[in-house]
Amino acid sequence: MRLAAAMLLVSLVTLTWLVADYLRLQRAAEENQELRALVNEQERQIQALGLQAAVVRERMAELELLDAEVRQMVGLPTAEEERNAASTTVSSRGGPAQRVTLTDIRNTLTLAAMEIEPAKERLEDLKEEVEAEQERLAHIPNGWPVKGRISSPFGVRRSPFGGSSTEFHAGVDIAASYGTAVRATGAARVVFAGIKGGYGRVVILDHGYGYRTVYGHNSKLNVKTGQTVERGDIIAYVGSSGRSTGPHVHYEVLYQGRNKNPSEYMP
Numbered sequence: 001m002r003l004a005a006a007m008l009l010v011s012l013v014t015l016t017w018l019v020a021d022y023l024r025l026q027r028a029a030e031e032n033q034e035l036r037a038l039v040n041e042q043e044r045q046i047q048a049l050g051l052q053a054a055v056v057r058e059r060m061a062e063l064e065l066l067d068a069e070v071r072q073m074v075g076l077p078t079a080e081e082e083r084n085a086a087s088t089t090v091s092s093r094g095g096p097a098q099r100v101t102l103t104d105i106r107n108t109l110t111l112a113a114m115e116i117e118p119a120k121e122r123l124e125d126l127k128e129e130v131e132a133e134q135e136r137l138a139h140i141p142n143g144w145p146v147k148g149r150i151s152s153p154f155g156v157r158r159s160p161f162g163g164s165s166t167e168f169h170a171g172v173d174i175a176a177s178y179g180t181a182v183r184a185t186g187a188a189r190v191v192f193a194g195i196k197g198g199y200g201r202v203v204i205l206d207h208g209y210g211y212r213t214v215y216g217h218n219s220k221l222n223v224k225t226g227q228t229v230e231r232g233d234i235i236a237y238v239g240s241s242g243r244s245t246g247p248h249v250h251y252e253v254l255y256q257g258r259n260k261n262p263s264e265y266m267p
């Protein structure tokens with residue numbers, strides 16, 4: 001009887017142990033499954049990250065091409081090294097089915113980070129160059145001082161004051177009615193505003209970059225020597241002062257002291 005009781009006890013203990021062990025194993029199996037799911041999920045994320053890193057480098061290459069395109073658009077020189085750099089980075093992406101490791105991603109991102117700084121510097125340089133070009137374009141003569149018909153072109157012509165003599169006409173004459181606003185054809189500093197011989201009441205602008213413009217025969221001046229003007233500012237009013245046969249603007253464009261044909265600057 002005592003033996004039976006002892007055996008029952010042993011059986012109970014064994015059974016309890018077995019049940020406990022089974023439960024432990026089942027928990028371990030569940031944990032294992034969870035870990036495997038986690039590893040799969042992480043691997044999926046690594047592959048996604050790899051694709052994104054490749055996209056970052058691709059975008060960097062696109063940025064460099066864009067930089068070169070913008071330079072070309074505004075007529076700035078495109079550095080050879082930029083084109084080379086752009087072409088070498090495009091090939092960085094492997095086949096789409098290729099498995100990416102964290103080391104690959106780190107390498108790709110390191111390269112991208114190395115490319116960002118010079119790309120930023122190039123863009124800053126480009127910005128400065130574009131601004132300088134905008135500044136130059138704002139200054140150099142472009143446009144008509146008044147709207148009107150060209151009554152006398154640039155170059156050698158018969159004297160408008162009769163006779164058979166010829167003379168060199170240093171500008172173009174634009175016919176316009178008396179009192180019409182005469183406008184600066186580019187940003188400039190007024191270097192002369194007053195009466196000067198045959199020019200009558202005349203304004204002379206210095207645009208920098210080697211350019212000057214002359215506006216002659218005005219009835220009234222609207223600027224003073226030394227002041228600055230922007231393109232389109234009213235500098236005078238049409239008249240017939242000086243050596244003139246009727247109201248018009250005598251307009252000259254000089255580059256490095258030489259008379260150019262103003263028509264080339266009047267689109």
Ligand SMILES: [Zn+2]
Pocket residue numbers: 152169171172173249250251
């Ligand atoms: Zn003239």
